[in-house]
Amino acid sequence: MDTSTTPLASAILAAKAARQEHRRERMRKNAKALYWRTLETDPRKAMLQNAQRAARRFSIPIDITVDDIVIPARCPAFDIQLERSNGVAGEASPSIVRIEPELGYVKGNVIVVSAKAARDVLARTLLFKALRAN
Numbered sequence: 001m002d003t004s005t006t007p008l009a010s011a012i013l014a015a016k017a018a019r020q021e022h023r024r025e026r027m028r029k030n031a032k033a034l035y036w037r038t039l040e041t042d043p044r045k046a047m048l049q050n051a052q053r054a055a056r057r058f059s060i061p062i063d064i065t066v067d068d069i070v071i072p073a074r075c076p077a078f079d080i081q082l083e084r085s086n087g088v089a090g091e092a093s094p095s096i097v098r099i100e101p102e103l104g105y106v107k108g109n110v111i112v113v114s115a116k117a118a119r120d121v122l123a124r125t126l127l128f129k130a131l132r133a134n
Contacts, residue, residue: 035049039084042066043071043084043094044066044069044071045066047069047094047095047096047112048064048065048066048069050096051064051096051105051110052105054105055104055105060101060102060104060105061103061104061105061106062104062105062106063105063106063107064105064106064107064110068107068110069096069110069112070112071094071112072112075092075113075114075116075117076111076113076117076127077113077114077117077120077123077124077126077127078114078116078117078123080092080114080116082094082112082114089115090115091114091115091116092114092115092116093114093115094112094113094114094115095112095113095114095115095117095118096110096111096112097110097111097112097113097117097118097124098110099111099128099131099132111127111131113127
């Protein structure tokens with residue numbers, strides 16, 4: 001008699017799968033809560049975590065640390081005051097961008113600008129041209 005098809009074995013497998021899914025969900029919630037606490041206490045660390053996630057996703061190099069992320073008081077592209085917002089990034093939220101995208105998140109190739117400037121291709125291009133000229 002095959003034990004994998006008995007009702008008891010099926011119930012055990014279902015209980016194990018439910019327990020594993022419960023653990024996964026609890027870990028997801030804890031990770032989200034930890035991210036939000038990190039964002040409130042040290043936004044540079046949260047920005048680094050986002051950059052690391054993007055680097056893994058797009059298979060690009062990353063060797064920056066929290067110390068390499070400098071958040072200026074004003075956006076270098078639009079000259080607006082940078083301020084964190086709760087929840088979804090607002091136009092004045094700090095955002096880390098790569099100057100030369102193909103180089104990845106490496107020292108000297110990242111800059112913090114407003115989310116508005118990070119989305120605006122023309123502003124980003126003009127800013128990067130000015131940075132390269134210096």
